[in-house]
Amino acid sequence: MKIQLEPFWNWHRQKHRQAGDEASKLLMSLALRAARRLLAQVHGAPKPALKRLNFCWEMARPSSNMADFREVFAKAKHIAIITGAGVSAESGVPTFRGAGGFWRKWQAQELATPGAFARNPSRVWEFYHYRREVMLSKHPNAAHIAIAECEKRLRKQGRSVVVITQNIDELHRKAGTKHLLEIHGSLFKTRCTNCGNVTANYKSPICPALAGKGAPDPETEDATIPVEELPQCEEDGCHGLLRPHVVWFGEALDPDVLTEVEKELELCDLCLVVGTSSVVYPAAMFAPQVSSRGVPVAEFNMEATPATDRFRFHFQGPCGTTLPPALARHESEIIA
Numbered sequence: 001m002k003i004q005l006e007p008f009w010n011w012h013r014q015k016h017r018q019a020g021d022e023a024s025k026l027l028m029s030l031a032l033r034a035a036r037r038l039l040a041q042v043h044g045a046p047k048p049a050l051k052r053l054n055f056c057w058e059m060a061r062p063s064s065n066m067a068d069f070r071e072v073f074a075k076a077k078h079i080a081i082i083t084g085a086g087v088s089a090e091s092g093v094p095t096f097r098g099a100g101g102f103w104r105k106w107q108a109q110e111l112a113t114p115g116a117f118a119r120n121p122s123r124v125w126e127f128y129h130y131r132r133e134v135m136l137s138k139h140p141n142a143a144h145i146a147i148a149e150c151e152k153r154l155r156k157q158g159r160s161v162v163v164i165t166q167n168i169d170e171l172h173r174k175a176g177t178k179h180l181l182e183i184h185g186s187l188f189k190t191r192c193t194n195c196g197n198v199t200a201n202y203k204s205p206i207c208p209a210l211a212g213k214g215a216p217d218p219e220t221e222d223a224t225i226p227v228e229e230l231p232q233c234e235e236d237g238c239h240g241l242l243r244p245h246v247v248w249f250g251e252a253l254d255p256d257v258l259t260e261v262e263k264e265l266e267l268c269d270l271c272l273v274v275g276t277s278s279v280v281y282p283a284a285m286f287a288p289q290v291s292s293r294g295v296p297v298a299e300f301n302m303e304a305t306p307a308t309d310r311f312r313f314h315f316q317g318p319c320g321t322t323l324p325p326a327l328a329r330h331e332s333e334i335i336a
Helices: 002-019 021-043 049-060 066-075 114-119 123-133 143-154 170-176 256-266 283-292 319-327
Strands: 078-082 160-165 180-182 185-192 198-200 242-248 270-274 296-303 313-316
Touching: 021 313, 049 283, 049 313, 066 123, 066 313, 066 319, 078 123, 078 256, 078 283, 123 185, 123 242, 123 256, 143 160, 160 296, 180 256, 185 270, 185 313, 270 283, 313 319
Parallel strands: 078 160, 078 270, 160 180, 270 296, 296 313
Antiparallel strands: 185 198, 185 242
């Protein structure tokens, strides 16, 4: 939704400056009139109509019939799979969300911000160094593998799979997924705060000063590493301070990546939502947008989410259990 509305708001701001306050007041007046008419219709609706609406709502609840999903899957040509933290949880990846989701005394929301990095780059780099080292010991689980194998198999049939992930752990890449859009960046990429150069970085440790640092225990003292000893840009003559190439709280997503996401979502004829709470925007709107144009959406999650009732299918349980049979070869597939 964000990507579709942004051009409109830019246009509106420009027109507002050109036409002045009177035009804005007129638009607001028209909007208020439309809202009043809608409210009058809703509040004035007879009770039998409301009962029919409730009946339709009951009928619209998502199905958990795997056989029905498999029939839809067998016909799909372009499948978009949107994944979140839940798909990596079974690999033992800490999420740093909810109760107990702390690193030392802080939650991710307190460290993963431009302001936190500006105030204390040493502490933030300790946090990300810890996360990088943890991820180097983790492996893709059955859900990651099922997605990668499905992509490889369908490619041979002239069909396509794209994975749009909020995760920064690169487990999809490890599993073998090729068509991957990482909307929040990657733990294993860095960006120079001076020249802006982005590069892959799998060093362990990422710099000598961080060796043995980053312990999550609340009693651990900050290492207070001097800025000049933190990861530095290796471009000729730069030596700027590096930061993790991830999208922090308060930062916008990469517009180029969002453009690619929009193209894929417009193209897909089946969408899967795997292990995501559907509360982090703009990603939370991706699948509902697809569903709104009549494309089947299937949700695979441990529990229902705020978007569940907008989808055709919902399969509850661990992704590593529910996803492999959903994406396995269908009997109607022709393997070359």
